[in-house]
Amino acid sequence: MLEERPLVGWSDVANSDEIAETIRKNKRSAIVWAWILTLIFPVGFLLAGLLSDEVPLNEALIIGAALGFFILIINVWRIAGMKKPAWNGVVMKKIEKRRDVHDRDDGSTRSYWEYIxxxxxxxxxxxxxxxxxxxxxxxxxxxVGDRVRYHPALETYEKYDKSKDEVMYCNVCRLRNSIHNDRCDRCKNLLFK
Ligand SMILES: [Zn+2]
Structure with missing residues (x-):
């Protein structure tokens, strides 16, 4: 049984050896996935070019390489972002926005809500x-008014004052947990409190 941890204040868990190890593992898997996703399109289009008579090989190679390069850039950008230091802030405003998406094929419009x-x-x-x-x-x-900290290495947020909450989110896998948990129900990592 862990000692009762305070629900107000930034958690020390973020700086623990255990979470540091989790972050290292996460980063390794992010890099592995970046390579897999980067290679999927060039390889897929190469195979399509070789196996299908309808897809010219040179076009397939250009499209595959372009998509692969695009995905590589997105991933390099994301992984670089994970190395940035944490930042603190205050929630200023919450906005609900209705967005419309036009379907060019049948001219219909679909809308969805965005929560910002x-x-x-x-x-x-x-x-x-x-x-x-x-x-x-x-x-x-x-x-509005809540103090939050963003942890770039995990790409998740921590609330400064958790004392009025019944739930909190795992900073590793994002699962919603009871505020009384010490560890996440799913990934078993320490909750940030
Ligand atoms: Zn979790």
Missing amino acids: VLIRTEKGKKKRIVERERDREMYDYLD
């Missing part, structure tokens, strides 16, 4: 959490 949490960092920068439809957990979890 606006945060001002201690350095005065504006950050946004954008969620969609039913996937609006941070939108429901965070209130």
Whole structure:
């Protein structure tokens, strides 16, 4: 049994050896996945070019390489972002926005809701959490005035004052847990409290 951890304040768990090891593992798997996703399109289009009579080989190679390069850039950008230091901020505003998507094929319009949490960092920068439809957990979890910390290595948020909450989110796998848990029900990592 762990000692009762306070529900107000930034968690020390983020700096523990155990989470440092989890972060190292996460980064390794992010790099492995980046390579797999980068290679999938060039290899797929190469095979399509070789095996199909309808796809000219040179076109297939160009398209495959272009998509692979595009995915590589996105992943390099994401992994570089994971190395950035944590930042703190305050929730300034929550916005619900209706977005329309036009389907060019049949001319129909479909709309969905976007849920945006606006945060001002201690350095005065504006950050946004954008969620969609039913996937609006941070939108429901965070209130205007809440102090939050972003952990880039895990790409998740921590709330400074958890004392009024019944739930909290795992900073490793994002599962919603009871506030009384010490470890996540799913990934068994320490919760950030
Ligand atoms: Zn978890």
